[in-house]
Amino acid sequence: MAEKIHLPKTIVDRANAYYKQVHDGKYLKRRSYEAIASAALYIACRKEGVPRTFKEICTVSKVNKKEIGRCFRLMVKASDTQVSFISSKDFMSRFCSNLNLPTSVERAATNIAIMAVNLDIVPGRSPISIAAAAIFMASQATNDKKTQKEIGDVTGVADVTIKQSYRLMYPHAKILFPDDFKFSVSIEQLPQF
Structure with a gap:
């Protein structure tokens, strides 16, 4: 295996x-x-x-x-093994690498996922779903856009699940992105579902 x-x-x-x-x-x-x-x-x-x-x-x-x-x-x-909880951050590097996304998008997606969890914007969502939605949001703000399907194929998260988590994050986009992020489109131009 x-x-x-x-x-x-x-x-x-x-x-x-x-x-x-x-x-x-x-x-x-x-x-x-x-x-x-x-x-x-x-x-x-x-x-x-x-x-x-x-x-x-x-x-x-x-x-x-x-x-x-x-x-x-x-x-x-x-x-009696201690297994730590997994977080979105644990998967972000591999997922972004498999999607051929630049490190700037990976850093932004990681920040988005961490902030979304810390601010309790995505309660009850799995770390994988949060990571997928964060990657979608970060990629849509750049010239390296990835579709929900592309992200879903790499992460194993259904398109509709990515959309649901993204919907929860979207209203808070201004505070989720890192301060030094270089946007290719304005936050207002991000997809709204």
């Missing part, structure tokens, strides 16, 4: 260690080996600082997102 998403051997080794640590435990009885391995890979990625989404792990596994999530929660409980 790790080879399919180009993960280094250190992550594979860590995932193997997590797998061995819990695979015989009472918490994971009646769980498939594939689900346990997928959850172990997910944990290892987060611990090594290169988090992947459940959807990304699902694409290389034969297990659905729900089952990987269950195993993840059980493994964290069984191994």
Whole structure:
């Protein structure tokens, strides 16, 4: 699975260690080996600082997102492993790189996502959805515009979800962008849905 998403051997080794640590435990009885391995890979990625989404792990596994999530929660409980919360910032660099966006757009999108969360503009939204909407907003303010579909293809977030998060952010655009951001279009010219 790790080879399919180009993960280094250190992550594979860590995932193997997590797998061995819990695979015989009472918490994971009646769980498939594939689900346990997928959850172990997910944990290892987060611990090594290169988090992947459940959807990304699902694409290389034969297990659905729900089952990987269950195993993840059980493994964290069984191994007493501390797993930090993920934030939009954790994914921003990879997503922007995959979209061939310049670092100025990445910095702006990161700022937008952080501010949106800190100001509680996007309550209940996942960090991935927030990142996707922030990338959309930042790219629309430059000459490096990306569509919701392009961003959705890279992030795994549905177009409509990007639009919903963006709608929440749009009224606050003036305070979400960094002060030194170089706009190609005015904030008033950003798309309104």
